[in-house]
Every structure is written in structure tokens, then in C-alpha cells.
Amino acid sequence: MDQQGSADAEPGVSRRPVSDAEARRANRGWWDTDADAYQQEHGAFLGDVDFVWCPEGLREADAGLLGPVAGTRILELGCGAAAAARWLRRAGAEVVATDLSAGMLRHAAAAAHRTGVRVPLVQADALALPFPAGIFDTVCTAFGAVPFVADSAALMREVYRVLRPGGRWVFSVTHPIRWIFLDDPGEGGLLAVHSYFDRRPYVEQDETGTARYVEQHRTLGDRIRELVGAGFVLRDLVEPEWPADHGEVWGQWSPLRGRLFPGTAIYLADKPAG
Template sequence: MTRPVPSPPPEHHHQGAAPALDALPQEVVAVSTDALAAGFHEVDATSTVQANRQWWDIEAESYYQEHGEFLGDAELVWGPEGWTERELGLLGELQDTLSLEVGAGAAQGSRYVRSQGARAIASDISGGMLGKSRQIDADLGQPPLPLVLADGCALPFADETFDLVFSAYGAVPFVADSALLMRECARVLRPGGRFVFSTTHPIRWAFPDSPGPDGLTATMSYFNRTPYVETADGELVYAEHHRTLGDRVREIIAAGLRLVDLVEPEWPERTTSSWGGWSPLRGQSIPGTAIFVCTRE
């Protein structure tokens, strides 16, 4: 999940034919957290893709070790509040649908929809994260999910292929052109299909990423769309892009989608743990997650 604030040293952060997973590089070079610097400046789409692919390749194992128990191996958790698809039912009927998870990470969400009768395909920009998915399937003794190494802004699928496209804190904030991502997701949806995605609630951009009282005071403009970046020895290693709530709605409509619901889940009493800047204290006052439920006309 995401961390839109500079705080030295920053905490680690949660996509033609696609390359076969077996052909992916097996080693990545770790970035020393001692060398990281954080701030805000413009970065282009290509640099964003390269940095975030490497970041998630490096972070795949540690991210799973830190958050795997919370996420579950075969659940679709919509955000740090802990609400699941099993509880919210935002995807609609899953039996016999063909689904695509974009920014799937270790594909926990795809494993869940498969358990509900869907035919699931999981895609992510990171081979490291997809490799973790293969390991989870093996550990569970389940058939391996179909996995596709792909940028969410260039999905390697034909038009009108899927009944459902979804993403839980994946891809949307990690691409420079989220309007293009919306168009791609709409393109691969069949008419009447559903696109559901969750991401950091846009209002959080204005607040420090702190779980305590200092995270309740806005310190920057909500309307500042300059990307949050992390660099190591001057090289970009992580980038996150902000859009306002209005931006998101306009992107959805421009892609030919209809917004049918916008869910701002409240923090439940049962979730007593914090996840980076998401915490029970902050959850009592401001939303942390926005879930957009869309259909293709």
C-alpha cells in the first residue's frame, strides 16, 4: 500500500504477448535504505515504470513477511482498514466470470475470486511479486494461477475480454498516467462488465503519513499533484502519483465507464493495528481508502 510523504529514512512500501514468468530475472539488487531520500518532483511515465518495477521486485518477500498475515493468501482485502470483498460484495456475482486483477502483487485477490467460481488471471508489473504468487500457490498445494507480467497502462489482452477487472491498492497510484490505465481497463472489459479499484483516499495526500496525532494536521495542498518520489544516490527508486477525487471521477467517465458507487470505508473497531500512516486514531477522523465501483456502458 502507499506512503505519500517524505520522511527520512522512509519506510518500505503495498504490473503483444507478456513475458513468461519463467523467463524473468531471478536476482535483483537491493537498495540501501540508508541512501534513500524522499521528496516531491516531476517524473515521467518511463522512469516511473522502471523504478516501481525494481522497487516491488526487491520488496516482494519483505512485503509479504510484513503484511501477509493481514492480507491472507486467498482473500481480497480492500485496504488497511481490513474490509474484505467477502464482507462488502463490491464485485458482484463471480461464478463463471472471467476476471483480471491489475497490480495483483502476490495475487491474493485473484485467489479469492477463483475460490468463488471465477476464472482468474493476475497481472503485475513486478516479476518478484508474481514469483511470490507462484510460491504461495505451491505452499497451499493449489493449481498455479495464470500470471501475466504487464504494465497496467499496456495490458496485453484483446478488447472486451473480461467480465471483471479489479485492483486493490495496485497499479493506480503507481503509474504516471492513471487516465490511460482507466482506458486500458475499460478497453478489456466486456459491455456491462465491472471495474472496481481501491486506492489511498485522495484527502490523505494533504496529511503527513504518520499514524499518530501529527498525522491529523494537513501540511501540504490537496491540489498539489507533484509526484512523491524516493531516490537512492540520485537515482529514482520509487514514485507515487496523486489525483484529486474530481480527477479520478473525470478519468473514469472519460474512459467510457459509469461510476456506480464510491465507498469510503470507516475504520472498524476490530482492526487495532496500524499500517504505515493508516491507524485507528486517524481512521476515526479521516478516510484512508476510496473504492471506486464502475461499469462499462
């Protein structure tokens, strides 16, 4: 999420509006192409059967943000290689994992074969989930789906639809305060250069101006209004602190920046039981 550049149609990056179709096309192509490199770089950190919420290293085994999972039906959106889904399955949940990218699901299938922990894998658009209403106890994602769709309010409504009354929706995204800084894990990333209120997405584009990667920015208030507008009740907003013994750098996440301001926001919301 490198937020430099102008809105000119030239190779590189820009901040400009994109349609849902353009964002979907760009990100499906990006993750299909980048899946191997992503897993090579981050696969060891994420594990084969583990649920890591964020680059800060917060694990579901320690945080318990989903509550007791044994015997529950869980949907993981934007599952990538589905390490979290396999961890949930091993913890006793009935899990389905979805992703828009066939390339990432290929890695999920390989990891299932490698570990012997298998969950159903479904290639699906998060804005049009192929499931009946009210069948899941929990929907979750760690940096999947939510930052990549133009109409994230519609995503919230779709998650609300497939949750049972009383169900839980938990998702992690880049903390919106990060959007005012450059994507630099060093001292260059400590200087605020962008407006927090500039909601134009970050776009990587080719020489024709065609988007190849799109990431969306929403303020904290935007995200809360999306949740409330869909019918959810916000229960908590977790901002993981950088652990003192965590020395790894993940893209723009680093110990230097993590000690000063948050890099991840995790939203916990419930669908009312009534």
C-alpha cells in the same frame, strides 16, 4: 507514501514530476526488491486465499463490490502475491492475475503451490495489457497499478478496452485526503501540511536524483474525470470506516487516524452495455 521533503536531487524524498518511463522503472525495481519484506510484514493480514480491499480490513466476502463472481472472467491488475485472485478462483471465477513485478509474482507462485489454488500469472504493464478487447467481465485491483503510473487516465482507457460491454471496474487506492497529511499513524499525522491540489508525485530517490519509488496523487475530481473520460459510468465511491475492533497499524493507517478521516477510496464503475 511519506510526503515530506523537497524537490532537490539528494537522497531521500521529493515531490516532482516524473515521466511514465521513470515511474515504471522505479516501481518495478522497488517492488522486485521489496517483495520479500512486504510479504513478511503484510502477508498474514492479506492471507493466502482472501480478498482484502484495504488496510481497514474490508473484505470482498462481506462487501460484495464485484457482485456474483461465479462463472465470470476476471482480471486482477497489480495482483502482488495474488491472494485476491485465488479467492476469486475458489469462488468460481475464471481469473487471470497480472503484475509488473517479477518479485511479487514469485510470491504469487509460491502461494499457489502452498494452497493448491492456481490462477494464470502474467507479468505485464497495466498500460499495455496483453489481452484482446472485450474479454473480461470484471477488472479489479486493491491498491495495485493505479497509484503508480504517471498516466492513470491511459490506464482507465486500457481497462475499458479489455472489458466487455456491461463489465465492471473496481479499484481501491489511498484516499486523496490523506495527501494533505504526513505519513504518521500517530498524532503527527493529524496536522494538515500539504496542499490537496499539489499533484506532483511523491518520489523516493537516491543520491543521483534517480527515482526508486514513485506514487501518484489524484484528487477525487481528477479520478472521476479519468473514469468518465475513458467512457465509464461511476456507480459508487466507497470510503471504508475503521472498524471499532481493528487495532492494527499498517504504515500510515491506524485506529487513531481511521476514526477521524478516510484512508481508502474504492471506485466502482461500469462500461456501458450499449
